[in-house]
Amino acid sequence: MSNDSERTGFSRRTFMRTTGLALGAAGASLSAGSAAAREGFQAEFANPRVREASKAWERGYRGRPDRxxxxxxxxxxxxxxxxxxxxxxxxxxxxxxxxxxxxxxxxxxxxxxxxxxxxxxxxxxxxxxxxxxxxxxxxxxxxxxxxxxxxxxxxxxxxxxxxxxxxxxxxxxxxxxxxxxxxxxxxxxxxxxxxxxxxxxxxxxxxxxxxxxxxxxxxxxxxxxxxxxxxxxxxxxxxxxxxxxxxASAIDESNVVEEEPRTVLLPTDVLEYEVTPEAGGGDHRENGGVFASVYGENVEIAIEAPDGRTLESTSVTSDSSESGDVTVAEAYADQPGDYSVYVRPTDAVPSTARVERISVGALLPPAATTGSRTGEPTLHxxxxxxxxxxxxxxxxxxxxxxxxxxxxxxxxxxxxxxxxxxxxxxxxxxxxxxxxxxxxxxxxxxxxxxxxxxxxxxxxxxxxxxxxxxxxxxxxxxxxxxxxxxxxxxxxxxxxxxxxxxxxxxxxxxxxxxxxxxxxxxxxxxxxxxxxxxxxxxxxxxxxxxxxxxxxxxxxxxxxxxxxxxxxxxxxxxxxxxxxxxxxxxxxxATASETAFTAAPHHRAHTPTYDFGDRDPYEGYGRVNPDAAVDAVSRELLDAGDVDDNGFSERDVRGDGRPEHPRGLPGRRRLRADPRRDARGLRRLHPLRRRQHRPDAR
Known part of the structure; x- marks a missing residue:
């Protein structure tokens, strides 16, 4: 059985609980598989807020304690x-x-x-x-x-x-x-x-x-x-x-397992995991916790303490899974021992559950981490x-x-x-x-x-x-x-x-x-x-x-x-x-994104239109973009020294230094610099001066 466990990427206990699942799914002409388990924590399992904000964090902007x-x-x-x-x-x-x-x-x-x-x-x-x-x-x-x-x-x-x-x-x-x-x-x-x-x-x-x-x-x-x-x-x-x-949600990367079951759970099926977090300290800040993060449909996550108490229970329905979101459950470890994590069909929807990806593991004691302040992975x-x-x-x-x-x-x-x-x-x-x-x-x-x-x-x-x-x-x-x-x-x-x-x-x-x-x-x-x-x-x-x-x-x-x-x-x-x-x-x-096209299937009771950079009455200038905003003010998008007197810039667009000619012939491509933009590509605008097709505070 240990060889099977290594081959599938499941722990021995999890594999035993799901053996019947694979047979049942096959009999129903459904696929049930598992990718190999991964160690460490992947950011895709964090809160969507963390995933999006990390685009700015990766560029060196997490905030400063003196601001x-x-x-x-x-x-x-x-x-x-x-x-x-x-x-x-x-x-x-x-x-x-x-x-x-x-x-x-x-x-x-x-x-x-x-x-x-x-x-x-x-x-x-x-x-x-x-x-x-x-x-x-x-x-x-x-x-x-x-x-x-x-x-x-x-x-x-x-x-x-x-x-x-x-x-x-x-x-x-x-x-x-x-x-x-x-x-x-x-x-x-x-x-x-x-x-x-x-x-x-x-x-x-x-x-x-x-x-x-x-x-x-x-x-x-x-x-x-x-x-x-x-x-x-x-x-x-x-x-x-x-x-x-x-x-309070910092990941103990030495105690995490991530799997891709990509399977269907029948109402009586369950995936079960055991996690042993650091616990037993007198100060609650010295005790860790347990978490589980699941992509799927009609799934319930439950975390159970060593004494059998259910500490946390949450679910993801078919509606929420359609949004591409992830369901996360976490619980504070208030006693030492093995904590059980159950992934099963939710009672809210009398149907089968679909499980795509799972991350299960331990949380660090808050006293032992700085969280996302210094780059440690967290959930929330x-x-x-x-x-x-x-x-x-x-x-x-x-x-x-x-x-x-x-x-x-x-x-x-x-x-x-x-x-x-x-x-x-x-x-x-x-x-x-x-x-x-x-x-x-x-x-x-x-x-x-x-x-x-x-x-x-x-x-x-x-x-x-x-x-x-x-x-x-x-x-x-x-x-x-x-x-x-x-x-x-x-x-x-x-x-x-x-x-x-x-x-x-x-x-x-x-x-x-x-x-x-x-x-x-x-x-x-x-x-x-x-x-x-x-x-x-x-x-x-x-x-x-x-x-x-x-x-x-x-x-x-x-x-x-x-x-x-x-x-x-x-x-x-x-x-x-x-x-x-x-x-x-x-x-x-100015760096926000209109969503009339990109999020059209997901808008509810609103019909934003594409306004070519102007303000829409429902979404304004659109979705805030942390990465685009910091890039616009901190990255060299265009070297001002390469712009000639006519407003043109010559640059290579092939790795060998010979730009690709539009008709397939070697030669130079001349890029016109937008006179309305400065050397960094940002529009030359006076704050709050009214003008059409640009953000202002009208």
């Missing part, structure tokens, strides 16, 4: 290895802003009383439009226990709009920006907390220095509650997409894995803080870009509210706003910060560039001067029902500081597409600051202004 990307959202769980926090807090006090350092003893927090103990905090509000100044506000005074240091509050309201949400499997979540268009009943619940946290003023440098190692923090600045936590989970997911290090890193991260809790709070104190954020943290994954009533398009003014103010301070276009369907248009002319509005696609049905479509808005322009600007992967976007999950907000927060979760929405672009923008900014010629370079963050923001935005838009 940050910012996120304004529900928070960030600094206990997750991908988002590890340096305990530095950002504190505003009126017109001042500064830093302080948190020191946690024990669990950090303990409950000392319920918020609604003997009191009720509920009522009815609305409808209203906060951006338009039409607000129905409820105010409640709290009775605070003497030993309480802070309060943890949850607000729930009904009804909530459900018409633009997507059905997903249990345990998954689609994030949809929406607003209350009717009166809503609300209730406030929570608890008072006593903290064992000391806070001291901090006047040091929050950015990491020296070479990146296993202890280098990711989250270098936190503005919000006392500790970097995220009770909602949305902000951690978004932060992970834009800059997660991937440390963000698009800028080596950039530092600044997270501001609260959506409006983040927008106002970044606009008011832009110089502090650029000078202290090197912030280049900021992500806002939320929307709301489209009041700004009517000239109401000040959101666009704040986005413009951020741009003047050197910070580019990247924002989700919204999840309200193709006829709604971009809302929230994404509607600003100074922002990049991002629509959502599936992994093969097909526009999703939920993503908001184009709209016409006006800027401060009354001129009209269109949105969105770019597209990026946002996920669908059967192709969710995997990124960092959170632990209990009131859990201990050393809690094992290691998991990943799937969500879908334009909220997931925007941070993808936010991270890519950070990579392109690095290329423009350090490697671009003067004509394409941008200033260092502390010296940056709106000209630098506009130039960065232009490069991202």
């Amino acid at each position: 940050s990307v910012a996120v304004g959202d529900s928070g960030a769980d600094g206990r997750h290895p991908d988002l590890s926090w340096n305990d530095v807090r950002i504190v505003e006090n009126g017109d001042d802003i500064g830093l302080e350092k948190a020191s946690v003893e024990g669990s950090g927090e303990s409950a000392v009383g319920e918020l609604n103990d003997g009191e009720g905090y509920s009522g009815t509000l609305g409808p209203g439009a906060a951006d338009a100044g039409v607000v129905d506000r409820g105010v409640h005074e709290l009775t605070v226990p003497d030993d309480a240091d802070e309060v943890d509050i949850t607000l729930t309201w009904t009804p909530q709009r459900q018409d633009n949400e997507l059905p997903v499997e249990d345990g998954d979540r689609v994030v949809a920006e929406t607003y209350a268009n009717a009166a809503s009943d609300y209730e406030i619940t929570g608890e008072f907390l006593e903290t064992s946290i000391s806070l001291e003023a901090f006047d040091g440098d929050p950015l990491p220095s020296g070479d990146v190692d296993e202890g280098t923090p990711k989250l270098v600045g936190w503005k919000g509650g006392t500790l970097a936590r995220d009770g909602d989970g949305h902000g951690s997911h978004v932060s992970s997409i834009t800059a997660g290090s991937g440390e 890193a963000g698009t800028a894995p080596n950039a530092s991260l600044v997270t501001i809790q609260g959506l409006g709070n983040a927008l106002s803080s970044l606009s008011e104190f832009a110089g502090f954020y650029t000078g202290t943290f090197g912030v280049r870009t900021a992500n806002f994954s939320y929307g709301g009533l489209p009041t700004e398009r009517l000239g109401l509210g000040n959101t666009y003014e704040l986005v413009r103010k951020m741009a003047e301070g050197g910070i580019l706003t990247v924002s989700s276009a919204g999840n309200n369907g193709p006829l709604s248009g971009s809302t929230g910060p994404s509607g600003s002319a100074a922002a990049i509005a991002v629509a959502a696609t599936d992994p093969v560039d097909g526009l999703t049905a939920y993503t908001s479509g184009g709209t016409v808005a006006r800027n401060d001067e009354g001129d009209v322009y269109r949105k969105p600007d770019l597209t990026a992967p946002g996920g669908t029902v059967d192709d969710l976007i995997n990124a960092a999950d959170v632990g209990a907000a009131d859990g201990p500081a050393d809690a094992a927060v290691r998991d990943y979760t799937g969500k879908a929405g334009t909220s997931m597409a925007a941070p993808y672009v936010n991270g890519i923008a950070g990579l392109v900014a690095n290329a423009m600051e350090f490697d671009a010629p003067d004509a394409l370079s941008i200033s260092e963050p502390a010296e940056a202004g709106i000209e630098d923001v506009e130039r960065l935005k232009h490069v991202l838009l």
Whole structure:
């Protein structure tokens, strides 16, 4: 049997479990085969985000610890290895802003009383439009226990709009920006907390220095509650997409097997693998994990602990397999021993399963890896894995803080870009509210706003910060560039001067029902500081597409600051202004790809057209291209010294130095240089000057 195992590439245990499968498939005139097993990890089995962003990583752009990307959202769980926090807090006090350092003893927090103990905090509000100044506000005074240091509050309201949400499997979540268009009943619940946290003023440098190692923090600045936590989970997911290090999903390449069964599984068939990860350490960061990644159809992946507990279960249906996506499952190893991985037909579809390729193996302990920051393979890193991260809790709070104190954020943290994954009533398009003014103010301070276009369907248009002319509005696609049905479509808005322009600007992967976007999950907000927060979760929405672009923008900014010629370079963050923001935005838009033809079968509820480089009302300028963007500003596409006075360049197009004549005769081919492009092949454009058939911020 061992000889058979070596010949087929299966382990002995796997081969024994699938012997009957091959016979059954043959009897049904189906092919069942196996390519030889490969050792090591192939990037094709990683999260699609990692596969795409790696095109820029391979060119030397992963982000820099002395440059940050910012996120304004529900928070960030600094206990997750991908988002590890340096305990530095950002504190505003009126017109001042500064830093302080948190020191946690024990669990950090303990409950000392319920918020609604003997009191009720509920009522009815609305409808209203906060951006338009039409607000129905409820105010409640709290009775605070003497030993309480802070309060943890949850607000729930009904009804909530459900018409633009997507059905997903249990345990998954689609994030949809929406607003209350009717009166809503609300209730406030929570608890008072006593903290064992000391806070001291901090006047040091929050950015990491020296070479990146296993202890280098990711989250270098936190503005919000006392500790970097995220009770909602949305902000951690978004932060992970834009800059997660991937440390909790780093591959142990010495303990990986990859196979190509290319077979059909009957409902009773199963492929089984055993993995023995590094585990048993007292600190959860010293324990590894288990993963499986499968290309196939109607397949379920389950990971079982040595004691028989199912730690993770996920599936890929026929719809998701048609997109060319890969299904990934991973689990934290909380005890030593052999972990079992099962690949079998999913119960969701009463049919056979098709298995094309499989990668199964162990994950490294987070304490023993730097993840994708330094090039180690991971499953779920963000698009800028080596950039530092600044997270501001609260959506409006983040927008106002970044606009008011832009110089502090650029000078202290090197912030280049900021992500806002939320929307709301489209009041700004009517000239109401000040959101666009704040986005413009951020741009003047050197910070580019990247924002989700919204999840309200193709006829709604971009809302929230994404509607600003100074922002990049991002629509959502599936992994093969097909526009999703939920993503908001184009709209016409006006800027401060009354001129009209269109949105969105770019597209990026946002996920669908059967192709969710995997990124960092959170632990209990009131859990201990050393809690094992290691998991990943799937969500879908334009909220997931925007941070993808936010991270890519950070990579392109690095290329423009350090490697671009003067004509394409941008200033260092502390010296940056709106000209630098506009130039960065232009490069991202100018290097995007229209998908009217390439993704035509995959577009849902949208019909983008080929616009010859102009803006489409559904996909803007198209899909963001990380590799093309960094190449456009950092690679010599044409040697300016070879261009003669007439604008021609002579170059060999055959390896022997004798160019191929168009008619098969030896000779020279004269290539005309486009007078509209500079020596690097990039269009000579003034940032934001209006002109047809080119990206601008109309």
